Structures are given as C-alpha cells and as structure tokens.
Amino acid sequence: MDRGTRRSFMKGGALALLALGRPPRFLVRAALAETRPPRPKILIAVFQRGAVDGLSMIVPHGDPDYYAARSSIAIARPAPGSGGGAIDLDGFFGLHPALAPLRPAWDDRRLAVVHACGSPDTTRSHFDAQDYMESGTPGVKSTADGWLARGLAAMPAREPASPFRAVALGPILPRILRGEAGAVAMSSVADFDVKDGGVPMAGAPGARTGFESLYEQGVRDLLYGTGRETFEAVKMLKSAAPQRIAPANGAVYPRGRFGESLRQIAQLIKADVGLEIAFADVGGWDTHAGQGSDRGQLALRLREFAEGLAALDRDLGPRMSDVAVLTMSEFGRTVRENGNRGTDHGHATAMLVLGGAVKGGRVHGRWPGLGREQLFEGRDLAVTTDFRSLFTEIAVRHLGAPAGPLFPGWSAPGGAWPGVLA
Amino acid sequence: MGWMRRVAGVILVGLVGAACSSAPAPRGATAPPPPRAALRLPASPLTPDQQILHVLSRLGYGPRPGDVERVRATGLALYLERQLDPRRIPDPALEAALAAYPVLGLGTAELVRDYPLPPPAVRQRVASGEMSRRELMEMYPAERRPAVVAAQLQAARVTRAVMSERQLEEVMVDFWFNHFNVYAQKGAVRWMVPAYEREAIRPHALGRFRDLVLATARHPAMLFYLDNWVSTRADLVARGGPNAGRRLGLNENYARELLELHTLGVDGGYTQQDVMEVARCFTGWSIDRPQQGGGFVFRPLAHDPGVKRVLGQTIPAGGGQADGERVIDILVRHESTARFVSTKLARRFVGDDPPAALVERAAATFRRSDGDIRAVLAAIVTSPEFWSAEAYRAKIKTPLEVVASAVRALDGRLAPADGGDRGPAGGLALARAVGRLGEPLYEAQPPTGYPDRAEAWVNSGALLGRMNFALDLAHNRLPGVRVDVPAFLAGTDRSHPARVLDRLLAVVLHGEASPRTRAVLAAQLESPEITRITAYDRVAKDTDVEKLAALVLGSPEFQRR
Numbered sequence: 001m002d003r004g005t006r007r008s009f010m011k012g013g014a015l016a017l018l019a020l021g022r023p024p025r026f027l028v029r030a031a032l033a034e035t036r037p038p039r040p041k042i043l044i045a046v047f048q049r050g051a052v053d054g055l056s057m058i059v060p061h062g063d064p065d066y067y068a069a070r071s072s073i074a075i076a077r078p079a080p081g082s083g084g085g086a087i088d089l090d091g092f093f094g095l096h097p098a099l100a101p102l103r104p105a106w107d108d109r110r111l112a113v114v115h116a117c118g119s120p121d122t123t124r125s126h127f128d129a130q131d132y133m134e135s136g137t138p139g140v141k142s143t144a145d146g147w148l149a150r151g152l153a154a155m156p157a158r159e160p161a162s163p164f165r166a167v168a169l170g171p172i173l174p175r176i177l178r179g180e181a182g183a184v185a186m187s188s189v190a191d192f193d194v195k196d197g198g199v200p201m202a203g204a205p206g207a208r209t210g211f212e213s214l215y216e217q218g219v220r221d222l223l224y225g226t227g228r229e230t231f232e233a234v235k236m237l238k239s240a241a242p243q244r245i246a247p248a249n250g251a252v253y254p255r256g257r258f259g260e261s262l263r264q265i266a267q268l269i270k271a272d273v274g275l276e277i278a279f280a281d282v283g284g285w286d287t288h289a290g291q292g293s294d295r296g297q298l299a300l301r302l303r304e305f306a307e308g309l310a311a312l313d314r315d316l317g318p319r320m321s322d323v324a325v326l327t328m329s330e331f332g333r334t335v336r337e338n339g340n341r342g343t344d345h346g347h348a349t350a351m352l353v354l355g356g357a358v359k360g361g362r363v364h365g366r367w368p369g370l371g372r373e374q375l376f377e378g379r380d381l382a383v384t385t386d387f388r389s390l391f392t393e394i395a396v397r398h399l400g401a402p403a404g405p406l407f408p409g410w411s412a413p414g415g416a417w418p419g420v421l422a
Numbered sequence: 423m424g425w426m427r428r429v430a431g432v433i434l435v436g437l438v439g440a441a442c443s444s445a446p447a448p449r450g451a452t453a454p455p456p457p458r459a460a461l462r463l464p465a466s467p468l469t470p471d472q473q474i475l476h477v478l479s480r481l482g483y484g485p486r487p488g489d490v491e492r493v494r495a496t497g498l499a500l501y502l503e504r505q506l507d508p509r510r511i512p513d514p515a516l517e518a519a520l521a522a523y524p525v526l527g528l529g530t531a532e533l534v535r536d537y538p539l540p541p542p543a544v545r546q547r548v549a550s551g552e553m554s555r556r557e558l559m560e561m562y563p564a565e566r567r568p569a570v571v572a573a574q575l576q577a578a579r580v581t582r583a584v585m586s587e588r589q590l591e592e593v594m595v596d597f598w599f600n601h602f603n604v605y606a607q608k609g610a611v612r613w614m615v616p617a618y619e620r621e622a623i624r625p626h627a628l629g630r631f632r633d634l635v636l637a638t639a640r641h642p643a644m645l646f647y648l649d650n651w652v653s654t655r656a657d658l659v660a661r662g663g664p665n666a667g668r669r670l671g672l673n674e675n676y677a678r679e680l681l682e683l684h685t686l687g688v689d690g691g692y693t694q695q696d697v698m699e700v701a702r703c704f705t706g707w708s709i710d711r712p713q714q715g716g717g718f719v720f721r722p723l724a725h726d727p728g729v730k731r732v733l734g735q736t737i738p739a740g741g742g743q744a745d746g747e748r749v750i751d752i753l754v755r756h757e758s759t760a761r762f763v764s765t766k767l768a769r770r771f772v773g774d775d776p777p778a779a780l781v782e783r784a785a786a787t788f789r790r791s792d793g794d795i796r797a798v799l800a801a802i803v804t805s806p807e808f809w810s811a812e813a814y815r816a817k818i819k820t821p822l823e824v825v826a827s828a829v830r831a832l833d834g835r836l837a838p839a840d841g842g843d844r845g846p847a848g849g850l851a852l853a854r855a856v857g858r859l860g861e862p863l864y865e866a867q868p869p870t871g872y873p874d875r876a877e878a879w880v881n882s883g884a885l886l887g888r889m890n891f892a893l894d895l896a897h898n899r900l901p902g903v904r905v906d907v908p909a910f911l912a913g914t915d916r917s918h919p920a921r922v923l924d925r926l927l928a929v930v931l932h933g934e935a936s937p938r939t940r941a942v943l944a945a946q947l948e949s950p951e952i953t954r955i956t957a958y959d960r961v962a963k964d965t966d967v968e969k970l971a972a973l974v975l976g977s978p979e980f981q982r983r
Contacts, residue, residue, distance in 0.1 A: 125675060127868035141688050163882075171860040173881040186883040187858075195890045210973045211889050213942040222880045223818065223978050230882040290542075 050285035054349030062092035065370035101310035129330035149179030162274025242271035251315035321356030347380035393417035459499030466809035482589025484827030531715030577849030583826035600871025618643035631793030655726035677701035687762030821859030848902030892975035
C-alpha cells in the first residue's frame with residue numbers, strides 16, 4: 001500500500017472523527033504521538049494452549065535421567081543418518097525431529113530457546129495457568145486486562161494512527177490483549193467486512209455504509225467506540241487489501257487454522273497497516289495418553305507448528321529483522337511418562353523466540369536437571385526462568401514498552417533478563 | 423405451592439395463597455377464580471410498555487411480534503409468576519421442534535453406542551494407510567460421529583431460546599450451565615453433556631441451589647471434566663489395569679473449582695489447605711466406566727477415610743461418600759456463597775456491576791430461603807433496582823441472546839419440525855451463527871463458562887459478525903431458518919419507505935431507536951440500494967425491506983437488552 005495514501009486517509013479520518021462524539025481509542029493516543037521511525041517493531045505471540053511437553057519439543061538428550069523417566073515416549077539421541085532421533089542443537093539439547101523446518105533458523109542464529117521457563121504459580125490447571133500467563137499476574141485472577149494490552153497502552157503512539165496496532169486471529173479477543181489499548185479480533189482478514197450478499201448495484205454504498213452511519217455518532221460507550229474502530233479498520237483493510245498479498249519466497253503454510261492465522265498475520269505486516277502486536281493460538285498439546293515419540297500425536301502437532309513458523313519466517317524474508325516471534329504455553333508436562341504412554345500436567349516448559357534481533361542458536365536459561373531431587377515437587381521440570389522476565393525483555397527491548405505496567409508489582413530479580421535479544 | 427409461600431415469607435407482602443394463578447382447577451369445578459398476581463412490583467420510572475420490554479428481554483430472549491400485547495393483557499406480575507413456575511407452562515410447539523434432535527432423549531451409554539469414536543485400532547489403520555479415509559467414512563459415517571451429539575445439543579439450545587414459552591427457564595439453564603460449566607470437547611464428556619443438562623441442570627434451574635451443586639458434583643460430565651473421577655487418597659497404588667503398580671493420588675481440580683467458581687467465589691475466604699481437604703472429602707466420587715457411558719459410582723478403596731477439616735469445621739473419620747455431601751452442606755450455607763451467587767444473578771438480570779444494596783438483599787433472601795433460587799429471583803425482579811432507569815437496556819447481548827432475539831423479533835420459523843418441510847433443522851444454522859460470534863455453545867473450555875460482561879463480547883470482529891448475521895437472517899441465507907420480512911410488514915405500503923421504516927422500528931425496536939438511528943435509517947431510504955425502482959414498474963418505488971430490517975437488527979440499539 002502506498003504510504004502517502006494511508007497517511008492522508010488516516011489523518012482525514014482522525015480529524016473527521018475527532019469532530020464527532022468520542023473518537024476511537026487509537027486516535028486519542030495518536031493525537032499525542034511523537035515522531036518515530038516509520039516501520040514499527042512487531043511482536044507475534046503464539047500460545048500453545050493445552051501445555052506443550054517441552055521435554056519432547058526441545059529434547060535434553062544429554063541428560064540420562066530423561067531416558068530413565070520415559071521408556072516409550074522419549075525422543076532418541078541424535079544419530080546422524082539414521083533418522084528418528086533428536087536434531088542436535090548444542091551437544092546437550094536437540095529439536096524434536098518434527099521441528100526440522102526450524103533447523104535453518106537455528107543455524108542462522110535467528111532462533112533461540114528458553115528452556116525450563118514457566119510460571120511462579122504452581123497451579124496445574126490449564127485454565128488458571130493460561131489466565132495467569134495472559135493477565136501477567138500469576139496467582140491473581142481479578143486482573144481485568146492482559147499484559148500485552150497494558151504494554152501497548154503504555155507504548156508511545158505512532159503516527160499515522162492505526163486501528164491495527166494489535167490484532168488477534170480468532171473469534172474472541174484473548175485475555176492477553178484485552179484492555180484500554182483496544183485491539184482487533186478477526187477470524188479471517190478476507191471476512192473482515194460487512195458481507196452484503198445482495199445484488200451489488202453500481203455506485204451503491206451497500207449495507208456497510210448503513211451500519212457505519214449507525215455507529216458513527218452516539219453515546220460514549222464501548223459499543224459505539226468499538227463500532228467506530230471497526231469501520232476505520234474495515235476501510236483501512238479495504239484499501240490496503242492484505243488478502244491479495246500472496247506468500248513470498250515460496251513459503252507454504254500448513255493447512256489448518258494455525259497456518260491460516262500466521263499467513264494472515266504476514267499479510268497484515270506486509271500491507272503496512274501499522275501492526276505492532278499479533279496473537280495466534282494453537283491447541284492440541286494436552287497429551288495425557290498416546291503422546292507418541294518421533295511419530296504420533298505430538299509429532300503431528302509439532303510438525304504443523306514448525307511448518308507454520310518456518311513458512312512465516314520465509315514469507316516475511318527481510319521483514320523478519322523487525323519481527324520477534326515468541327511462543328508460550330501455560331506449563332509443561334510431567335517428566336515421567338504415565339501409565340497411558342502420555343504425560344500429565346507439569347510445571348516448566350520450553351519457549352521459542354524467532355526473529356532478526358534474536359541472540360539465536362542458543363538454549364538460554366539454567367538447566368535444573370531431571371534427577372529426582374532436582375524436580376519440582378518430585379515430578380516436574382523446575383522453573384528456572386520466570387516467564388515474566390522473558391516477556392519483559394521482549395516487550396521492553398524489542399517493542400520499546402516500559403517495563404512498569406507489564407507485570408504490576410513485579411520486577412525481574414536483579415534486573416536480570418534471559419538475554420535472548422542481541 | 424411451597425415456593426410461593428417461602429418467597430412470601432421472605433419478601434412478599436399480601437400473598438393470597440388461594441389466588442395463586444397457576445394452580446390447576448379442581449376437576450369438575452366451575453369457573454376458576456380470576457387469576458390474581460401475588461407478586462408486588464415496585465414503582466418504576468419506566469413506561470408500562472418499557473417495563474414489559476424489560477421483562478421480556480431480561481427474563482427471556484426478547485419479544486416476538488405480539489408479545490408485548492400479550493403480556494399487557496395478562497398483567498406483568500402474573501406473567502412473572504408464571505415464568506417463575508415454568509413446569510406449568512405448556513410448550514407443545516417447542517417439543518415438536520425438538521423432535522429434530524434425537525440425541526436429547528438418549529442416555530450417555532446409548533450415545534456412546536450410537537455415535538462412537540472409531541476405535542484406536544481402526545484409527546491406527548487409517549493413519550498407516552492400511553485403511554482409506556473413504557472406508558473409514560463408510561464404517562463411521564458423518565451422521566454417526568460423536569460431533570453430532572454436540573451439534574444437535576447446540577441446535578436444541580438455540581431452538582429452545584427462540585421458541586420456548588418457558589423463557590425464564592431457558593435463561594436460567596444457560597446461566598447455570600455456565601456457572602457449572604463442562605467442556606463438550608474434553609474426552610468422554612462429549613457423550614455426557616445431554617444427560618448433564620437434562621438431569622443435573624434443567625430440573626434445578628429454578629429450584630434449590632444445594633440440589634444443583636449436588637447433582638453437578640455427582641454427574642459423570644463434571645466428574646470427568648474436572649478430573650475428580652481419578653482423584654484418590656494420596657497413598658493409593660493401582661492394583662490392576664494399565665496403571666498397575668502406579669501410585670495414584672489426589673487431584674484438586676474439582677475441589678478448587680467447587681470453592682472458587684461454584685460456591686464461595688475466589689475471594690470467599692478459603693485457603694489452599696481447604697482446597698486439599700475438600701479434595702480429600704471427594705476422593706472416591708467416580709464414574710463407572712466413563713468411556714462406556716457409566717454413571718456415578720463411589721469407590722471406597724479410593725476414598726481417604728481420615729479426619730478432614732474444611733473451613734474450620736471438622737468432618738470426622740470414616741464418613742465415606744457422605745464426606746462430599748457434608749462439604750456441600752457447609753459450602754451452600756456459607757455466607758460467601760449467598761453473596762457470590764446473588765452477585766452473579768444480579769449481574770445477569772440487572773447490570774454488569776450490580777448495585778451493592780441489591781446484592782445484599784438478594785443474598786439475604788438466599789440465606790433465609792436456604793438457597794431457594796426462585797425466591798432469590800423473585801427478590802431481584804421485585805427490587806427497585808431491577809425496575810430502575812439505570813438497569814433499562816444496560817446489558818449488551820451475548821451472542822446467543824443476539825441470535826435468539828433477532829429470530830424472535832422477525833418471527834422467524836425453524837424448519838422442518840416447525841415448518842413441516844424436509845429441509846435441515848434451522849437450529850443447526852443458528853447454533854453455528856452463535857459460534858461464529860464467539861460463543862460456541864457447550865464449548866467454553868475454561869470452568870468459568872462464558873462471561874456475562876459487555877467487554878467480553880464487544881470487539882471488532884464480533885461486531886461485524888453481528889451485522890453479517892443480521893444480513894444473513896433478513897435475507898434468508900441461514901439454512902432451515904425462514905423469516906418473511908415483507909409478510910411481517912403486511913399492510914404497510916412498500917412504496918412509502920418512511921412507513922416501512924416506522925413499522926420496522928416499532929416491531930423490532932419497540933420505539934427504542936435513538937433519534938440518531940432513526941435519522942440514519944431514514945437517510946438510508948434515499949439510497950438506491952434500499953429504495954429500488956422495480957423491474958415491473960418504472961415509477962413505483964419498492965423498499966428493500968430485508969436490508970432495512972438487517973440494518974435495524976445490526977444497530978447499536980439491538981445489541982442491548
């Protein structure tokens with residue numbers, strides 16, 4: 001999209017709206033904007049809902065206790081040429097073989113791993129743990145907003161203003177982006193419009209104009225405010241037409257909702273709609289039974305996950321220098337496999353950071369070990385990196401958010417962050 | 423009628439027992455006494471019709487054409503009383519429509535049998551390529567898959583919301599299902615949900631809170647969803663089966679949610695120790711073969727027989743299955759439970775942040791009536807806060823509410839059971855619409871269920887979804903759902919767009935359109951899309967009433983109740 005067009009459109013839109021009742025929230029902040037470099041840094045947060053087994057994703061093949069605890073589901077030690085084993089990363093850790101699509105990014109030092117990462121809260125409830133990871137307040141359920149929303153609200157607004165600073169792919173705005181900042185939730189970029197369906201008439205404005213007028217003016221409330229933001233977003237999307245941007249560099253996204261989400265995030269980025277935070281989630285990690293090892297249930301999910309991230313990386317090409325992808329999951333799984341060749345709810349897991357500014361090719365964080373006395377409550381991988389310190393580093397150093405509002409009442413002990421960014 | 427007397431004892435003035443409207447006339451008796459309402463409604467700043475609209479959209483899923491007139495004829499207080507006693511309201515049209523969804527009447531074991539998951543061996547053969555997907559589909563056709571269970575249940579829920587005469591009961595089933603939420607996509611829960619709603623939720627929707635807690639605690643759907651069925655005393659070692667020799671143990675999942683979400687509330691004054699003690703009390707509350715549709719079973723060997731201490735009260739050793747029931751008794755009579763449940767009810771019926779005084783009065787009724795839900799509801803609907811100007815149209819409709827109320831507003835018909843033809847049952851399309859708007863029914867994964875606050879439902883994608891749903895509905899693009907906007911405007915001259923608009927605003931928004939909305943819609947009438955010159959007659963104008971109706975249903979006003 002031509003930047004000049006967008007700028008003049010947004011300015012015109014902003015002035016027009018400021019003349020009416022309550023302007024959309026993003027314009028209020030834009031009015032206070034300072035001049036910043038044209039291209040925003042972008043964070044793509046990916047939530048693996050259901051608690052991914054970090055020990056299968058990033059395999060501690062150098063830890064003999066790993067093999068002792070998992071007789072049927074362990075990923076074999078790397079054995080170049082024979083296949084099926086872990087892909088060695090540093091002589092101690094290895095990628096699950098289904099994560100092979102991420103190998104090039106590791107080799108280019110654009111992919112980093114933070115292992116034994118997780119929450120200070122000990123809950124093994126998916127619901128609570130996801131809630132805490134999104135609200136950013138482990139142990140406190142009454143928090144109204146999400147940490148990414150707080151970060152966005154505290155970041156300096158950009159010029160030109162955009163309704164697309166934060167976008168979640170899906171039908172519901174996730175907790176992590178709920179808050180004063182305002183964020184767009186959409187299931188599909190192509191469907192983000194009023195679908196008239198009737199017989200189109202030349203020059204006729206259609207139902208969209210009608211709906212837009214209905215929400216244009218009105219009382220100062222959530223409904224009208226959201227309505228106005230929505231139509232600004234619809235119009236901007238119409239002229240930017242991100243859905244027409246095909247994947248570049250031969251990138252092929254995996255079929256399914258996750259691949260679709262990432263493909264559309266890449267479209268929004270390439271269409272320069274002002275995206276700064278994108279969110280997507282992917283489920284199917286709750287492998288209590290029949291987890292599998294190099295093949296099977298978990299391997300299938302990991303393959304889709306890796307193919308999606310690799311396609312995004314390839315598709316965005318040089319734009320990845322502005323992007324950080326951060327993956328997270330509410331907790332990990334038991335070190336010992338259970339009686340159903342699966343794993344139960346555990347504690348720490350592994351998180352990935354992918355992008356141009358990443359200090360990659362390294363597994364960050366202290367490895368706590370898998371010996372019985374080293375385990376959390378005698379059964380789970382202990383947390384050595386509080387997820388908040390990883391998230392703070394990314395939000396502060398990559399996005400430029402102030403640390404204070406992200407995780408209220410908490411700061412990284414000694415100001416130490418994992419150091420995943422170069 | 424016991425509940426009326428209890429209600430009377432608590433909050434009502436001037437109850438005349440014999441005048442209870444819905445008492446059946448004795449056989450052979452002459453004319454029954456004219457119905458007289460026992461509920462006393464407070465003075466309200468709302469107009470009489472606004473009061474009726476308020477009741478129809480708070481205690482139900484919004485007015486159908488003619489409902490306001492019907493309630494006006496019955497009298498508001500009498501209407502409320504009847505809604506509070508739903509089993510006396512005949513509902514034949516709904517019952518006929520629900521025949522389209524056979525899963526509703528089946529037990530869990532029958533559902534497991536009739537809608538099976540392909541066994542692991544078969545799935546393995548498909549995965550390895552030994553068996554083709556086509557062969558699998560022949561052995562396990564789509565209409566016999568477990569997904570059908572949830573699909574029919576979802577369709578039935580929307581159909582009930584649209585068609586039931588027992589509107590308050592439907593609202594309360596939705597309320598309690600979310601309060602005692604289970605997730606239909608979690609393993610064997612998929613076959614248990616119809617029985618759960620039918621046996622644990624619906625019979626108690628306006629009954630006693632203790633019965634609800636006990637029925638959900640014992641139900642396989644809840645036992646499975648929150649893992650209590652595998653919770654055992656800490657030192658139990660499995661003697662046989664796939665886990666032989668494995669040490670089992672306590673699972674706190676249900677105990678935690680029972681305290682936090684079902685009874686006391688997160689700030690209800692319990693500790694982590696209480697969670698563990700409650701979990702110990704419920705050890706052994708299990709399911710007899712969940713994958714085969716078995717029912718509740720108490721497993722004495724899994725039960726922790728020791729002394730427990732819950733919220734300061736001692737539960738002596740050796741109580742067995744009764745330990746769990748003791749816990750429920752302690753919880754439902756706890757001060758925090760009265761306040762927590764009353765707050766949620768007041769939020770549903772009055773406002774997102776309900777007035778503290780109202781919550782206190784509702785909680786007092788809860789305590790004095792020993793958790794009589796009908797009495798608490800009666801206290802809320804006879805409160806000045808319920809009838810206040812602040813409460814009027816203060817709630818944002820949930821996706822289920824917006825879909826059901828739109829179909830009702832346009833007097834939509836759900837084929838085939840209702841319309842008589844052989845097409846798809848309209849409830850399925852409506853349920854998918856509710857899902858697209860962000861509330862796939864029975865598929866709320868967290869135990870909190872779906873939220874009841876505006877900010878959860880108002881976002882850009884969802885708002886566009888609501889507008890698109892309005893367009894689909896008005897243009898009859900939802901399979902099995904028929905609306906006839908022109909017929910519904912019978913007698914209005916379509917060549918006079920302003921008259922069409924007035925009529926639409928009157929029947930859909932009941933005069934509650936803001937001047938701004940009216941002006942915007944009037945301006946739309948100038949648009950060639952809305953007012954088209956027909957092919958038959960180059961002079962007369964013909965209003966696109968479907969599009970106009972869609973605009974009204976997608977308006978900000980229609981998103982409120």
